[in-house]
Amino acid sequence: MTEEKELSYKEAIEKAGSAITRFPVIKIQDVPLMSHIAYNWDSIWAFRPDPSDLLIATYPKAGLDLLKKMDPPRLIKTHLPFKLVPPAFWENKCKAIYVARNAKDNLVSYYYFDLMNKTQPEPGPFAGYIHKFMTGELSWGSWYDHVKGYWMEREKKNILYLFYEDMKENPRREVERIMRYLDLSLSDEVISQIVELTSFKNMKDNPMANYSCIPSPVFDQSISPFMRKGEVGDWKNHFSPEQTKIFDEDYEKQMKDVNIPFRSLI
Template identity: 65%
Template sequence: MEEKPLSYEEAIRRAASAIKRFPLIDIEGVPLMSTIAENWKSVSDFSPDPSDLLIATYPKAGTTWTQEIVDLLLHNGDAELCKRAPTAVRSPFLEICAPPPIPSGLDLLEQMKPPRVIKTHLPIQLVPKGFWENKCKVIYTARNAKDNAVSYFHFDRMNLTQPEPGPWDGYINKFMKGELGWGSWYDHVKGYWRERKEKNILYLLYEDMKENPRKEIERIMYYLDLSVSEDVIERIVQLTSFKVMKDNPMANYSYIPKPVFDQSISVFMRKGEVGDWVNHFTSSQSQMFDEDYAKQMKDVDIPFRFSI
């Protein structure tokens, strides 16, 4: 009798004992988890179908939120259909690799027929060239630096596959220097911003999505050449609210076991707010960060907002 293939959730449970905080290895100037670096050629050589959609973000910038909005738009707001599998299976994480039997992002993509929705945290210069050669659509979501740093800090505390974050005051410096997984926030947001017109990238801002989700969902719909009714748009606004997504087991990563994501330290969907950074930065840290931010962002005019 043929053995039934493992579900994604079961594969993670079985591999949990092999999980550790993997070190970062430099790939073309960008620190990536060692498991990704060791498989880099396969990632870099990935050839998407022209119909594939790439959702790109710096970690903890609204990735899962964007994935859920896109999935609901593609399925006309059908909430049950969008619970067919966890986010990581519906929209595979291109570069991620983990100990067997956990399938890599590439493994999951091989099992899917185009058009596929693909997630990446890669900065634009590391995105496989095939996405640009095949003129794939790309949605990029960016979040203001201070809230992004806070969210990434709490994520690194609970995600036991990423390097130990250490204390908050030291983490701020690592964030400013780009010494975290996937590198510099500054380089990341600027890279996609500069190429957005030439490469037809839909560039979204997290703060705009919080302030007026309906407007941003409509922007995504038009970009994807879709047409859904006003009622469906309203349903998607409700289904992708932070409260609803936090309670959705197919979107909140609650299926990932404690040796991988220890949600007793910090939950995957923590607050989803704009301006929570004020509860973490001291006035001196904020001043130091602001001075560095002004230097690093002086060559672009991305309209980030630190409160709404």
């Protein structure tokens, strides 16, 4: 490997902070991943979790290099599609929670993230970004393959499949679902505290969640804050009627083989 290929994620971020470098994407099993992830793919694929580890997966940053130094049980977050999750997670019967968001809101949120994240590929104009989203040309690949992959494996792999819109509508109900899935027993007071602390407003003001510690040459939050709006249906402020029509027709074709109960698409 070249010296560039041996950079850790932390080193790559620091390098990007000084050089403002947008990482190129490299395909792993036809999924576009940022180069610093692709260059370390062998070690990521070989990662052996502890059975007590909990995997949290969403469609768009995987950083498994630090996990080897942490003691289990660990909370491991990934944006990898199902087919790229290291198989040891399923071999060790780790629990996994997947959070899905409706396609249009996810697209808009990802677009603003790519605008402010100077390590991600250049997003270009919004109209072109819609096309990239529809064809799976963005980092982490196709949203359609991502949400369908975890959905179709949720029963065989004991994956708790949650929806962003449900969490916004009734966060306490979803926290209780997670509690039961993890075989935990929490008091009403603790559940209420969890709901309060994980509200969008509190997380937006929390340096541990809003990424305000990331230097501005990397995350330029003057363009868009990391925690932007968190609203359901914000896509309506961005899609033109023609774009909506084209997107909806394509959505029907790509999702015809599954019946995932997404909301707020119309």
